[in-house]
Amino acid sequence: MTTLPMEYDDERHVIEADQRGGPVDAPDRKATFADVVSRDEQTRPIVPAVLRSPEGRRALVRWSARYGANRALYHVTRSPKYGVKVAAYAPRGMWRAGTAVLWWAAGGRENFHLRQEAANKNDPHTWQSLNRTRAKESSARWWVVGAGLVLLLAALIGAELAGMPPVGWWAAVVGMVLVAARLGRPADKPIVDRVTTGQRFTKLTAEMVRNAVVALSIGVKEPGQLTFPPPGIHKDGPGWLARFNLPGAIVATTLLEKRDNLAAALRLPVDQVWPEVGPDHPGQVDLWVGYQPSSKMGQPRWALAADNARTSVFEAQPFATDARQRPLSTVLFARNFLIGGQPGSGKSYAARTLLTIAMLDPTVELKVAEFKGVGDFLDMSPLCSTYVVGVDDEAFETGSDIITWALAECERRGKRILEAKKRGEAPEGKVTPELAAKRGSGLHPVFILLDEVHELFAAVPGAAAACERAIKRGRALGIIFCLATQIPDKDSLPPNITRCITTRWCLSVLGQVENDMILGTGAYKRGFTGTVYRPGVDAGWGVMVGVDKPGSARSFFPKPEVTAAIVARAGQLRGQVVGEDVERVEARDMLADARAVLRPGEAGVPWAVLAERLAELAPEMYAGYTADMVRESLARYGVDSMDVKVGRKNLKGARRTSLDAAQQRREIEAE
């Protein structure tokens, strides 16, 4: 075969084969000393999780005591029955033990079948040889039995000579009788009854978790696909914690969305099963399963109930507990709080826990308005600079005055902070703990609680918008708002308000819509849902977001006498009421006022000038109003923001024609 030289024309292209890259994985090499010393992976904790916190230890002691007491009581009540059984089985046990020893010593049982077979076959040789083996082994065993008996006798004589008390003899006899009864009982008849029934949950096992997760159909096909990083499933607080990794790219939130199904697969109530995203990666789940449903668990003692409790709104303070009975804390300063839920979900009491934190900080001014009308905060009213309860016009007016006061206070505080900043006392332009505590700084923290605030928003037009502005402005200025509401629709809880409040606590709600109105869109899908709680039964339980660890939170619910002691202590700490009551601000007609401050011949005024003139006309109402606030308020009457000539410049403001047109429209509508 000849090989012809290949011919190419001039336009040939040589296509190079793709270059292979270098190996992606570095070759294995032995770990060097530097590798070993630079390892910083997590070491396994020495103390088990359940013993690491005081709450965990207390929970373990409580659980052990309850469990032990229950078992002890159960058996004590059945002790007569056990006595009869022991009396019946003990002689049989002694007989069995005695004959077993004799048979063993005689070696009768070992090659009995072989000897019998030899006898049946009439084979004396084999029989004799087998019997010799038996006799040889047996003689040694008789020595052992004899030595045992001598030792026992010696021990008895020794005990007698040593003066063993009668109780010791009785204990020895009882022990022997019990052992004999144990040996004498039939194999399928235990002497003591079972305390737990098979159905009750006592331990979370890997098998339960694996099977339950496979049953969820979230992409886990085989039970073996779940891996449990150390320390595996263990006790944590009053329950079990299983940390596991889902296979492949399945994220933990897929499992959280199916909490109901998970509880069903584990055959447990929903409020006993608490899955969370694990700490290491998004595919890790921390599944905590309580010994009991959370609705049946007690609550640890509240640290603020201590005789010497004193708080600071600048530091994290406990206000609730999570499902594992661990206290949850929050800083009040520079935060606002929204508590939502259906009637009976425990909103007022949840709000009281936050108010208690504020109350025990003697620098904080308290203003409370409750529009349920039943006096849920009446006991705390002597500590408040403004307190109102009711659902009448006067209560709503006071509620509205609180918001107006807050707005004006923001304005005043803005100026004070500016001055403090110039003096170097407020480097970040915010109220600091030092400024807040300084007498006469006018920057002490203010805690404003508006309970059932939807009533106020429905009764006073504009209250919601004003509240929104006050919330936004007051955050850095030491004014803390806490709103509690029943969220029936977007008018009673305007979405703008929800948006500017970061810490939200959703107690029992009926459905996904209400849930997401409080916690934010998508919360329900991410597994944060207050729908699992029943009003009344699970009162105080809710889901909280905007805190370090979002999740379930149950408000502290101290007994009335404990609450009374806390209030008395707060009274002692404060000495007198901090702050002053809001002044009654007569409702004013802003459109009429704006027209009144226009000077003759003026075609219009810029917004900033209008704000100044309004503040001069009625400082009690307009003191805090900025140009933007005036523009927004007049926009509601249809007054447009237009160019107004000032000297040679055009500035945005209100024109006389626009103000007059708005007034005419109003008169026509009134007719």
Ligand SMILES: Nc1ncnc2c1ncn2[C@@H]1O[C@H](COP(=O)(O)OP(=O)(O)OP(=O)(O)O)[C@@H](O)[C@H]1O
């Ligand atoms: N943390 C808690 N633990 C146990 N029970 C609680 C807890 N919080 C509230 N409760 C119980 O729930 C009841 C209702 O509480 P609360 O008045 O706070 O509910 P609410 O949501 O404000 O109700 P409504 O809208 O009807 O006023 C209380 O009387 C109290 O018995």
